[in-house]
Amino acid sequence: MIDKNYAPQEIEQKWYAYWLEQKVFASKPNPNKEAYSIVIPPPNVTGVLHMGHMLNNTIQDVLIRKARMEGKEACWVPGTDHASIATEAKVVAMLKEKGIEKKDITREEFLKHAFEWKDKYGGIILDQLKKLGASCDWDRTRFTMEPSLYQAVIDTFVRLYNKGLIYRGVRMVNWDPQGKTALSDEEVIYKDVQAKLFHIQYPLVDGSGFVTIATTRPETIMADAAICVNPADERYLHLHGKKVRIPLIDREISIIPDEYVTLDFGTGCLKVTPAHDLNDYELGLKHKLPVIDILNDDGTLNEKAILFVGVDRFEARKRIVKQLTEEGYLVKTDEYKSTVGTSERTGAVIEPKLSLQWFMKMEELAKPALDNVMNDTIQLHPAKFKNTYRSWMENVRDWCISRQLWWGQQIPAFYMEDGTVIVARDKQEALRIARDKYQLFALVEDDLTQDPDVLDTWFSSWLWPISVFDGIENPDNEEINYYYPTNDLVTGPDILFFWVARMIMAGYEWRDELPFKNVYLTGIVRDKQGRKMSKSLGNSPDPLELIERFGADGVRSGLLFSAPAGNDLLFDDKLCEQGRNFSNKIWNAFRLLKGLEVVPGTSLPEHVLATVWFESKLNQTITEVQDHFSKFRISDALLSIYNLVWDDFCGKYLEIIKPAYQSPIHADTLDAALGLFDSLMRLMHPYMPFITEEIWQAIDTRAEKATICTAEFPKAGAVNDALIAQFDAMFEVVTKVREIRNSKQLSPKLALPLCIKSDQPTAYTAVEAIMQKLANLESITFINEPIVDAQTFVVKSDQFFVPMANDEDPEVLKAESAKELEYLLGFKKSVEAKLANEKFVQNAKADLVERERQKLSDAENKIKSLQELLARLG
Numbered sequence: 001m002i003d004k005n006y007a008p009q010e011i012e013q014k015w016y017a018y019w020l021e022q023k024v025f026a027s028k029p030n031p032n033k034e035a036y037s038i039v040i041p042p043p044n045v046t047g048v049l050h051m052g053h054m055l056n057n058t059i060q061d062v063l064i065r066k067a068r069m070e071g072k073e074a075c076w077v078p079g080t081d082h083a084s085i086a087t088e089a090k091v092v093a094m095l096k097e098k099g100i101e102k103k104d105i106t107r108e109e110f111l112k113h114a115f116e117w118k119d120k121y122g123g124i125i126l127d128q129l130k131k132l133g134a135s136c137d138w139d140r141t142r143f144t145m146e147p148s149l150y151q152a153v154i155d156t157f158v159r160l161y162n163k164g165l166i167y168r169g170v171r172m173v174n175w176d177p178q179g180k181t182a183l184s185d186e187e188v189i190y191k192d193v194q195a196k197l198f199h200i201q202y203p204l205v206d207g208s209g210f211v212t213i214a215t216t217r218p219e220t221i222m223a224d225a226a227i228c229v230n231p232a233d234e235r236y237l238h239l240h241g242k243k244v245r246i247p248l249i250d251r252e253i254s255i256i257p258d259e260y261v262t263l264d265f266g267t268g269c270l271k272v273t274p275a276h277d278l279n280d281y282e283l284g285l286k287h288k289l290p291v292i293d294i295l296n297d298d299g300t301l302n303e304k305a306i307l308f309v310g311v312d313r314f315e316a317r318k319r320i321v322k323q324l325t326e327e328g329y330l331v332k333t334d335e336y337k338s339t340v341g342t343s344e345r346t347g348a349v350i351e352p353k354l355s356l357q358w359f360m361k362m363e364e365l366a367k368p369a370l371d372n373v374m375n376d377t378i379q380l381h382p383a384k385f386k387n388t389y390r391s392w393m394e395n396v397r398d399w400c401i402s403r404q405l406w407w408g409q410q411i412p413a414f415y416m417e418d419g420t421v422i423v424a425r426d427k428q429e430a431l432r433i434a435r436d437k438y439q440l441f442a443l444v445e446d447d448l449t450q451d452p453d454v455l456d457t458w459f460s461s462w463l464w465p466i467s468v469f470d471g472i473e474n475p476d477n478e479e480i481n482y483y484y485p486t487n488d489l490v491t492g493p494d495i496l497f498f499w500v501a502r503m504i505m506a507g508y509e510w511r512d513e514l515p516f517k518n519v520y521l522t523g524i525v526r527d528k529q530g531r532k533m534s535k536s537l538g539n540s541p542d543p544l545e546l547i548e549r550f551g552a553d554g555v556r557s558g559l560l561f562s563a564p565a566g567n568d569l570l571f572d573d574k575l576c577e578q579g580r581n582f583s584n585k586i587w588n589a590f591r592l593l594k595g596l597e598v599v600p601g602t603s604l605p606e607h608v609l610a611t612v613w614f615e616s617k618l619n620q621t622i623t624e625v626q627d628h629f630s631k632f633r634i635s636d637a638l639l640s641i642y643n644l645v646w647d648d649f650c651g652k653y654l655e656i657i658k659p660a661y662q663s664p665i666h667a668d669t670l671d672a673a674l675g676l677f678d679s680l681m682r683l684m685h686p687y688m689p690f691i692t693e694e695i696w697q698a699i700d701t702r703a704e705k706a707t708i709c710t711a712e713f714p715k716a717g718a719v720n721d722a723l724i725a726q727f728d729a730m731f732e733v734v735t736k737v738r739e740i741r742n743s744k745q746l747s748p749k750l751a752l753p754l755c756i757k758s759d760q761p762t763a764y765t766a767v768e769a770i771m772q773k774l775a776n777l778e779s780i781t782f783i784n785e786p787i788v789d790a791q792t793f794v795v796k797s798d799q800f801f802v803p804m805a806n807d808e809d810p811e812v813l814k815a816e817s818a819k820e821l822e823y824l825l826g827f828k829k830s831v832e833a834k835l836a837n838e839k840f841v842q843n844a845k846a847d848l849v850e851r852e853r854q855k856l857s858d859a860e861n862k863i864k865s866l867q868e869l870l871a872r873l874g
Helices: 008-021 051-069 084-097 107-121 124-132 147-162 218-223 234-239 278-287 313-326 363-374 385-394 427-438 478-483 493-511 543-550 552-560 573-594 605-630 634-657 667-684 689-699 721-743 768-775 810-836 838-843 846-873
Strands: 035-039 073-077 166-176 181-183 188-203 210-215 226-229 243-245 252-257 269-272 330-343 351-360 379-381 413-415 421-423 486-491 516-521 525-527 569-571 752-757 777-782 790-795 798-803
Touching: 008 552, 008 689, 035 051, 035 478, 051 073, 051 124, 051 486, 051 525, 051 543, 051 552, 051 634, 084 107, 124 543, 124 552, 147 166, 147 421, 147 493, 181 351, 188 218, 188 243, 188 313, 210 218, 210 269, 218 313, 226 278, 269 278, 278 351, 313 330, 363 385, 363 493, 379 385, 385 493, 421 427, 486 493, 493 516, 543 552, 543 573, 552 573, 552 634, 552 689, 573 634, 573 667, 573 689, 605 634, 605 667, 605 721, 605 768, 634 667, 634 768, 667 689, 721 752, 721 768, 721 790, 721 798, 752 768, 768 777, 790 846, 798 846, 810 838, 810 846
Parallel strands: 035 073, 226 252, 379 516, 486 516, 525 569, 752 777
Antiparallel strands: 035 486, 166 181, 166 351, 188 210, 188 330, 226 269, 243 252, 413 421, 752 798, 790 798
8 A cells, every 4th residue: 555645754764774785886996897986075174065966966876866767886985084174273272262272282183183073973974974864985984184095195196296297486475364375376265345445654764745645455555575566657757766765664765667457456555565465475586675564474464564463463453544644644435346355264364474385286187187178178168168277377486385284194295304305104204205315314304304294284185086086195906907997977066176177187197087977067056046055154055954845855866957067056945846856757757556456357459558658758858868878967857857747747648548437447557557657667766766766666576676777778669759749639639629618618427529630530539538538539430521619729731620609700700810819920940040041040949940940830820720710611
């Protein structure tokens, strides 16, 4: 007995436990099967499931489940990223709650606390993914700080250093005062802000007046090294080489000419602050200006600032503006639209800062990674991202890879007392190198000090597709040779450069091979107002709550109903509601079939014909679905399945074969319907794994340990296009009769006569019984002459008449027919215009062009029939 209502929570828990118990998701190299592998974009160990994860992982699960059903050795590797900045911030906060300051404990003690935190909270997001139905091989779960992956990062650093691609130097970097670490350019998020432009007077030393500069950062004037003007600016020609005093501190600086200054911005005078602006730094190098860094690592002013020492930079700005105003140096303040860089992890405003850091040269590594995306060896979906990718890769900068943190892979650089650096896998190897290279035989390990910094998190995750298969430590092992390169990567366009480009670089550097063949770039999940979902806006629903309300299948399908690759998804709960309604529709259809009384006997001819028709529709849809998948149109594939199930199977096929109330169904008809249902469940399974497993198991007696997860994905058979066209015309007739019934407010139980004027009556005789049932017709008659006193409509070139007592007068019929004719003539004109557009015909898909041509043909036939009808009506 099938339960009346579908109960997703019970069913989901039952089947997920069954899949794990049967090791359905486990994978190992199998030379007799084609490998299909995906590596999960490792979520941060600090993370919990959000809507972006839901979308991303649903798509991955759809791909991996489909591959598994197609007989491939499907392997989806899960794991988490140590997320150095975010995790360290969490651990520091946790320690503070316990009254412990990071500075008061050793590195080893801190790491012990960090691993304890990771063990407690780091697996939460992976457990949440199980609720979604993610079919990862959980026995393969990796973590970027586990020993073998840690060592892979160290080996990579040593290798690239020895190749001359990694170096150490003082450069202007992006400094995060909250995280107290350097960041790469890609970790800086630029935001538009409303700022203030302060006009400040600097008095000339000779007492002859002032020059006025405009700045958004008055708190940095104490670090000024010069005033710069354009040499062509006639206003300041007489000031070249003169000196001014910095307001409030009276330090003298020179006025220098340089074409870097634009004539039309601000006052034409630029304060040059080499320590706190990248462009000023370059200008300072050119003119040999001093570099005065007035900021501490935490964003407070240091003793070099002289004023406001120890005060936070933004508080110092307020105070200095107040003092400049009081002492008469501030001329005016303008509102100004500006852009500020913020830390991708902490949100803090970035400070440009001169710092001794480790860098990686990118130009050589970027070349194969650029070439192989541009020539489509690696394909981005959608391809529109190729231009963005190319722009970044052609202008790639050296990567700042060191971070001033403790949580992460510690840089394998060891310093002797004189500052000499030795890069090696560990201290023992560094000692051996020091003895061999410098003949320092008395040197011991305690004479070497390891660099305290760690490597950027992305420096470990760029190895992910290789390191999860232990391909760095053991480059010729069975797993890396079988599963690598992986097939498809699903991720967001926001980390196209952070992660995707760098994985491609690592692939070609380590294995001279791509890491994946396709990159599917999802859009950003936004609310229905178009805003990006975030905790601060409070517009992001709890994914687990959605699963509780709508079921995992409902949420999965709801998300994918409107998630075309690369385009943002405007999320609304109604999408998940639609997904849940779809689940209920399927459940009720199955209950209907299983609840029928069955009698022996062969199917009625019309039921046999309907089954042949639906098989053609099914085969047609399977072909469509495979085409969509080949183009990574994952949403479009789901919509094709949805329409087949909801409209064609439930709305049409079941209505045809369903017996009258309390009447039995023939066994052959039911078997055919359940066979089709089996195919539909297998077709739908990648999208809706739980309900399809539940129904598939109940359709028939299955073998022990059987699961739909490994059942065969449907293959397309022959399509009878003529039969589909015949049924399409018949369904249109049924719809028109129903419209007449509704417009005349006739009871659905009242059987109506139908007369057909057609040159090919045999097109309807085969489906006559179906038409009679669906439209509730008392009779179908074929005629040679039109019936004037009847409701009439046209399908293709055929005319249909429903004779009715007390019908409206011919004038009303004439008016309605004329109105329809007018509409069709306009419609025909628009289709002709589209087909006359060479660009459309050349660029549109062939089937789309063919559909437009068919529309034109149908319209022309209907126009001809209506014109004949109007001629008869006078």
